[in-house]
Amino acid sequence: MxxxxxxxxxxxxxxxxxxxxxxxxxxxxxxxxxxxxxxQASETDKRKMLLAAQKECFKLGLTTVSDxxxxxxxxxxxxxxxxxGSLKIRNYVMVSLGIRNLDYFIKKGVYKTDRLNVRSFKLYxxxxxxxxxx
Numbered sequence: 001m002x003x004x005x006x007x008x009x010x011x012x013x014x015x016x017x018x019x020x021x022x023x024x025x026x027x028x029x030x031x032x033x034x035x036x037x038x039x040q041a042s043e044t045d046k047r048k049m050l051l052a053a054q055k056e057c058f059k060l061g062l063t064t065v066s067d068x069x070x071x072x073x074x075x076x077x078x079x080x081x082x083x084x085g086s087l088k089i090r091n092y093v094m095v096s097l098g099i100r101n102l103d104y105f106i107k108k109g110v111y112k113t114d115r116l117n118v119r120s121f122k123l124y125x126x127x128x129x130x131x132x133x134x
Contacts, residue, residue: 002034002085004026004033006022010032010033010133011027011029012028013026013027013028013030013032014026014027015027015033023080024132039048041075041115047086048085050081053065057089058089063070063090064091064092064099065091066093066094067091067093067094068094068096069096069124070093070094070095071095071098071101072095072104075095075116075118077092078093078116079111082113082114082116087115088114088115089115090116090117091115093117093118094117094120094121094122095120095122097121097122099124101121
């Protein structure tokens with residue numbers, strides 16, 4: 001969908017190629033190639049993805065996960081699914097920075113239930129340590 005090839009070049013980023021084949025790894029600005037073409041997932045799709053992820057986590061013995069950088073809508077969906085009983089995994093969530101998220105969660109304060117703990121913000125900085133772009 002993003003029309004990425006082994007010849008793709010991105011200023012300030014890298015499309016990783018190994019033995020002439022794409023690895024699927026996009027570094028720094030190259031991630032923008034995909035962000036522009038991915039359609040927004042519906043609530044139904046997000047529910048399916050959360051349940052599939054939960055199934056894999058439980059299969060591996062994980063009972064608690066941390067999500068760094070979620071928005072209000074996704075946090076509200078996780079909370080709703082917890083209350084419905086469909087999502088049973090425990091989740092520690094860091095809120096993604098953004099005016100809407102900041103306004104909402106600063107006013108709301110810490111939110112903690114048996115399965116959901118929202119009490120921090122994810123701060124994004126320029127660059128990444130793994131790719132040495134920081």
